[in-house]
Structure formats: structure tokens, C-alpha cells
Amino acid sequence: MARKFFIGGNWKCNGTNEETKKIVSTLNQAEIPSEDVVEVVVSPPFVFLSLVKSLLRSDIQVAAQNCWVRKGGAFTGEISAEMLVNLGIPWVIIGHSERRLLLNESNEFVGDKVAYALSQGIKVIACVGETLEQRESGSTLDVVAAQTKAIADKISHWDNVVLAYEPVWAIGTGKVATPAQAQEVHSELRKWFHKNVSAEVAESIRIIYGGSVNGANCKELAAQPDLDGFLVGGASVKPEFVDIINSATVKKSA
Ligand code: PGA
Numbered sequence: 001m002a003r004k005f006f007i008g009g010n011w012k013c014n015g016t017n018e019e020t021k022k023i024v025s026t027l028n029q030a031e032i033p034s035e036d037v038v039e040v041v042v043s044p045p046f047v048f049l050s051l052v053k054s055l056l057r058s059d060i061q062v063a064a065q066n067c068w069v070r071k072g073g074a075f076t077g078e079i080s081a082e083m084l085v086n087l088g089i090p091w092v093i094i095g096h097s098e099r100r101l102l103l104n105e106s107n108e109f110v111g112d113k114v115a116y117a118l119s120q121g122i123k124v125i126a127c128v129g130e131t132l133e134q135r136e137s138g139s140t141l142d143v144v145a146a147q148t149k150a151i152a153d154k155i156s157h158w159d160n161v162v163l164a165y166e167p168v169w170a171i172g173t174g175k176v177a178t179p180a181q182a183q184e185v186h187s188e189l190r191k192w193f194h195k196n197v198s199a200e201v202a203e204s205i206r207i208i209y210g211g212s213v214n215g216a217n218c219k220e221l222a223a224q225p226d227l228d229g230f231l232v233g234g235a236s237v238k239p240e241f242v243d244i245i246n247s248a249t250v251k252k253s254a
Helices: 017-029 047-056 081-087 096-104 109-121 132-136 140-152 178-197 201-203 216-221 243-245 248-252
Strands: 007-009 038-043 060-064 093-094 124-130 161-165 206-210 229-232
Touching: 007 161, 007 206, 007 243, 007 248, 038 109, 047 060, 047 081, 081 124, 093 109, 093 161, 096 229, 109 124, 109 140, 132 140, 140 161, 140 178, 161 178, 161 229, 178 201, 178 206, 216 229, 216 243, 216 248, 229 243, 243 248
Parallel strands: 007 038, 007 229, 038 060, 060 093, 093 124, 124 161, 161 206, 206 229
Antiparallel strands: none
């Protein structure tokens, strides 16, 4: 079974009401492949989720950028998975390196969050990736395996998970991983799933790449056999996001 190409747009902590409407209007007018070819999910800041959901075309889905680790309650400033369900938000990004590194989210905490979001029926874009220091010391594969294991330890079904490999040194730096570097980690992650989860999950899980993806570099990356899409930051709020979505056709013609 072919893995459907997946494009996530992570808008991070950016934008005004007006700018958000403008991005939505660009997307609404864009010509993109049908939903059988590509699954597209954009992730606005929490405060714009309802606005985006109400204005955006129905063939593009919406994700939150985070959610609380357990049931909501007295957790000032947090947003619960139940609230996302209530708003009809189908996806959430969990374990982004900006949260792991700036907010000290541990592998275990990320694993717990993924498990809780899934238990509430929300699909998860789970992020893993090494820092420059870790890459230079040769520990990339150990780092991403440990991050993935911490999730695997907490969940028993991977159907509603997309794994985003996002090397920290490539995020927002303009320094994209080469297609060979990305392919190597994606293929190793797939082997990890084969050995530690199941052959079926290894074959079916979508592993997407993130880190300085843009309109110019997306096609060559998309052609890599173990790369099933992208999580896009900076370029996801620009018109070139449409070109990135269209890179899905590279797979279709392969
Ligand atoms: P970038 O961000 O595309 O701006 O490098 C990617 C991400 O953080 O998901």
C-alpha cells in the first residue's frame, strides 16, 4: 500500500488576524492535487484555529501546535486535547524541537502527550530530530531512535501518527539537509520500526522531513524513497507553500 504524501504547514507563533486571513485566501485559491494524492494540514496558532477552520477549503485540514499532556483542568495557559476535539481540530503537532529545547519537554513527556492526544481521537504529527552537536558527534541515529522509542513505549497503534524528522540545525536556518542526509535518517527510522514495532508499521508509517524546506528544494527531497512529505515552517506562510504541496506529484509519477 502506497503511503499518501503529507504536507504540514507549521505557522508557529506568527501572524495577525488579517495576515492569517490572507494566508487562508491564498490557499483557498491555490491549485493543488486532489486528496487522494496529498494530505495537507496547516497549523495556525491556537487563537486562530477557529478562524482558519471556518474559512479554509475543506480539502485542507487544521492542526494545533501543541496540547496538554492529560485531561484539561487547572493548568493555566494550557489547551487540552478535549478542547481541540470540541472545535473539530483533527490534528496536533507534538514534540517540536522548539518545545523540546526551549520549554524542556522530555522524550517521556512527549510520549505521554502523543498517547493522550491519540486516546482522544486526535491524529498526531510527532517530531524528532538531532541538534548540530549531536550530529557532529555521530549520535543522530541514537537520538532519533530514543525519541521515537519514548513514543513507542506509550502507544500501541501508529495509524494516526505521522513522524516528522526535523534536524534542529536545519530548522529556520536556511540550511536544509541534503536529500541523501534526509533519506539516510528516514530509512534508518523505518528499519527501527521494523525491528522494534512491526514490519507493517515500518511499511505504512509516513515519515516526513522538516527543516528549511522551500519551493526550490522540495522536489529533489520528495523524490527520496523513504520521504513521505514535509513539515514546513517559514515557507508555509508564503505563496511558495503551494509549490511545496505540488511536489507530491513527484511521488505520483514515480
Ligand atoms: P522551517 O521550520 O521550515 O522554517 O525550517 C520547520 C519546522 O520547524 O517545522
